[in-house]
Amino acid sequence: MRQMKLGLSIANLGYHYAAWRHPDVPEAGNMQFSHFRHCAKLAEAGKFDLIFLADSAAVRDLDDPAIARDLEHQLVKHEPLALLAAMAMVTKHVGLVCTASTTYTEPYNLARQLTTLDHMSRGRAGWNMVTSFSRDEARNFGLEKPLTSDERHARAAEYVDVFKGLEESWDDGALVHDKASGIFLDRSKMHLLKHKGRYFSVRGPLDIAPGPQRHIPVFTAGESDNAIELAARSADVVYGGQPNLELARAYYTTLKGRLAKYGRDHDDLLVLPGIMAFVGRTMQEARDKFDRMQRLILPRLGLGLLVVNGFPDYTGYDIDGPIPDLPMPSTIKSHGPSPLLQTLRNECSTIRELYERVSAGFWHMGVVGTPTSIADLMEEWFTTGAADGFNVQSPCIPVDSQDFVDLVIPELQRRGLFRTEYESATLRGSLGLKPAAARTMPRTRAEFATP
Numbered sequence: 001m002r003q004m005k006l007g008l009s010i011a012n013l014g015y016h017y018a019a020w021r022h023p024d025v026p027e028a029g030n031m032q033f034s035h036f037r038h039c040a041k042l043a044e045a046g047k048f049d050l051i052f053l054a055d056s057a058a059v060r061d062l063d064d065p066a067i068a069r070d071l072e073h074q075l076v077k078h079e080p081l082a083l084l085a086a087m088a089m090v091t092k093h094v095g096l097v098c099t100a101s102t103t104y105t106e107p108y109n110l111a112r113q114l115t116t117l118d119h120m121s122r123g124r125a126g127w128n129m130v131t132s133f134s135r136d137e138a139r140n141f142g143l144e145k146p147l148t149s150d151e152r153h154a155r156a157a158e159y160v161d162v163f164k165g166l167e168e169s170w171d172d173g174a175l176v177h178d179k180a181s182g183i184f185l186d187r188s189k190m191h192l193l194k195h196k197g198r199y200f201s202v203r204g205p206l207d208i209a210p211g212p213q214r215h216i217p218v219f220t221a222g223e224s225d226n227a228i229e230l231a232a233r234s235a236d237v238v239y240g241g242q243p244n245l246e247l248a249r250a251y252y253t254t255l256k257g258r259l260a261k262y263g264r265d266h267d268d269l270l271v272l273p274g275i276m277a278f279v280g281r282t283m284q285e286a287r288d289k290f291d292r293m294q295r296l297i298l299p300r301l302g303l304g305l306l307v308v309n310g311f312p313d314y315t316g317y318d319i320d321g322p323i324p325d326l327p328m329p330s331t332i333k334s335h336g337p338s339p340l341l342q343t344l345r346n347e348c349s350t351i352r353e354l355y356e357r358v359s360a361g362f363w364h365m366g367v368v369g370t371p372t373s374i375a376d377l378m379e380e381w382f383t384t385g386a387a388d389g390f391n392v393q394s395p396c397i398p399v400d401s402q403d404f405v406d407l408v409i410p411e412l413q414r415r416g417l418f419r420t421e422y423e424s425a426t427l428r429g430s431l432g433l434k435p436a437a438a439r440t441m442p443r444t445r446a447e448f449a450t451p
């Protein structure tokens with residue numbers, strides 16, 4: 001029976017904007033390893049396929065007076081690779097997916113870093129490939145504004161090919177370690193990549209033997225046509241951001257429909273939409289949890305969230321009054337899907353209602369329910385062509401992750417929809433991806449098709 005793949009997205013203290021004010025959330029946890037150790041062990045206790053660490057290398061919009069960054073907790077975060085290396089030491093089975101930018105890093109560096117993580121974790125490394133869309137990141141790397149989406153994605157396509165080429169730059173069995181003959185490695189089994197492309201010139205080979213997975217699973221996300229094309233071409237897993245079944249099905253169908261163009265099968269790419277779940281033993285308990293969190297959003301924070309998510313600045317208006325008819329800004333600071341904004345605005349009658357909806361993670365599947373109702377929803381998405389699994393975005397971490405593990409996972413397991421034991425030692429294996437073929441022929445990639 002086909003089973004769901006589940007990621008636990010550990011966004012520090014949680015996806016809810018007021019998460020850090022929850023009495024059981026460690027308010028300083030985003031800088032403390034003890035918090036992440038606890039979360040990593042929890043993910044493994046829940047038999048999650050992977051821990052997912054999203055990232056961007058900047059504090060975004062710090063100086064925009066309309067955005068109350070001083071009230072937010074999500075800007076403060078660790079660099080994910082070092083954090084995952086530490087998490088690898090306190091876990092045995094769970095995958096470790098690290099976000100890294102194709103715009104602000106070089107493929108040789110990243111192939112070294114992730115191959116080492118793959119060795120240290122015995123085959124559990126994953127790479128979430130992002131192209132970095134924000135202006136604040138650009139300003140940390142010598143640019144005034146980000147490269148265009150076309151440019152970022154052309155670079156990413158070449159980058160991921162170089163990355164995979166480096167993963168293939170050794171044949172199996174190259175390390176001989178023969179003390180008697182004195183031969184340490186078989187030189188004939190290491191190959192130059194000799195890549196010269198538009199963005200990169202990389203001679204190779206990698207200075208690290210292939211990791212247990214050889215090909216580290218590549219994750220990505222994004223709804224632009226460029227992002228979808230890159231995913232269909234080069235990714236193993238896509239993290240989806242669709243708020244309802246209809247949009248999720250359409251996204252799933254589009255992605256899977258583009259695989260054939262690249263000679264890939266339907267199951268070569270997994271789609272895991274985000275799910276932000278407030279779970280209670282009863283519906284009342286779930287609603288109480290949700291309401292308690294919503295009450296913790298200060299109006300100034302709420303107004304700022306609207307700006308970040310593409311709405312106008314409503315500062316100065318009565319937050320419990322009607323939503324003023326101001327023009328929608330043309331640029332969106334986050335990656336929220338803009339057509340949804342107008343619908344959401346029409347559904348809400350006050351400014352407070354609007355920011356509360358936004359803070360509940362409107363650009364992913366948001367749900368308040370019991371283990372049964374949440375499992376019903378996940379099953380529907382999973383069995384009707386919208387998802388191959390989910391990336392779980394707990395509102396408050398670790399409290400809501402704990403509830404998900406204690407309440408929802410057993411319900412999914414009871415239905416046969418999720419594993420009860422890890423069946424593989426590697427992330428590739430857990431995800432059911434085809435094993436990477438051993439390298440046999442030297443390969444030179446001089447030219448790259450851009451998406």
Ligand SMILES: Cc1cc2nc3c(=O)[nH]c(=O)nc-3n(C[C@H](O)[C@H](O)[C@H](O)COP(=O)(O)O)c2cc1C
Pocket residue numbers: 053054055056099130131132133149152221222223224225226227239240241274335
């Ligand atoms: C669900 C989801 C998660 C994302 N996570 C990240 C992330 O962690 N880091 C990042 O830099 N971009 C992230 N993005 C942004 C995308 O990588 C992409 O840049 C964005 O959708 C804008 O499209 P464009 O790059 O074609 O302009 C995410 C997008 C979505 C939909």
